[in-house]
Amino acid sequence: MGFLAFLFRPLTRAPSRRGPPDIVVRDVVRNMPTRPRSTPTSRAVTVPRPEFKLSAASPYPRREERATRAHAVAAHARRNGPHLFKGKCWVIDGDTIVIDSVHIRLAGIDAPELDHPWGLKAKWAMVALCKGQIVTAKVSGELSHDRVVAVCTLPDGRDLAEELVKQGLALDWAAFSGGRYACHEPDGVRKRLWRAAGRQKADARRLH
Template identity: 70%
Template sequence: MIDGDTIVIDKIRIRLAGIDAPELDHPWGQKAKWEMVRLCKGQIITAHIRPELSYDRIVAQCLLPDGRDIAAELVRAGLALDWPKFSGGRYKHLETPEARKKLWMVTARQRGAWRTQVDE
């Protein structure tokens, strides 16, 4: 696992489609990463590749062996947000009531009010 919305499968970096999780150095970033580890460790992950790229990463909907969508699980846990620009609102109903306030840096990035060095 790289962070809360990027995993590595067979040395390929894959960005989870439709969600946004905090960066590792942002509040809740480490917690998001470790939730991803908890969900995925030792599991066989199925990645349904999407046509778009994100900073040269493949974008995919990733599923656990029992069919659960990893992105949905992270949003449900309050450690990632739906990103309507890319999801069409697919995960919005799973956001916890306090998620947008708690993950304020992610919310700001989605509004374009937050820039990281990667964006520049």
């Protein structure tokens, strides 16, 4: 055999010692016996509504615990009249704070969400207002997305919602405040907080 004939000879594959070459892995997998899957059974789970009793837990409880606490506080306020909370607070965003593991929504205003323009600035403005202060929250029994709605004040009597509106970082929500904070809105604030203003208009159209 010449040198060129040796280079261009047809290549043949040696037979494998592990088995015949015509076995394909996907055929083996397809023919393997499968274990029957168990069908999950559905069951109704009811979230308990305990009596009004708060534990000294983490300021960021799980979602179910947050809802349970909020419903318990609101039910207590509806049965026995407005309830007062006092204590230092954690700030979630411009219109949500946490006192004694209960999430509280400031009544009558609408602040931008954290991912909206001016949302982070509204949060840190609320942090500056509440830092080192004992906040008093007057709970009336209303709920908003597993948060109790309350009017929150500082020791010197200032309304947190009013202070945030004065700084141009929240809007008066007339549907819930009756226009209580409208006079404190700076000029042009509804153009700046256009997403919050648009949310109020959409909510008004939905209700009517």
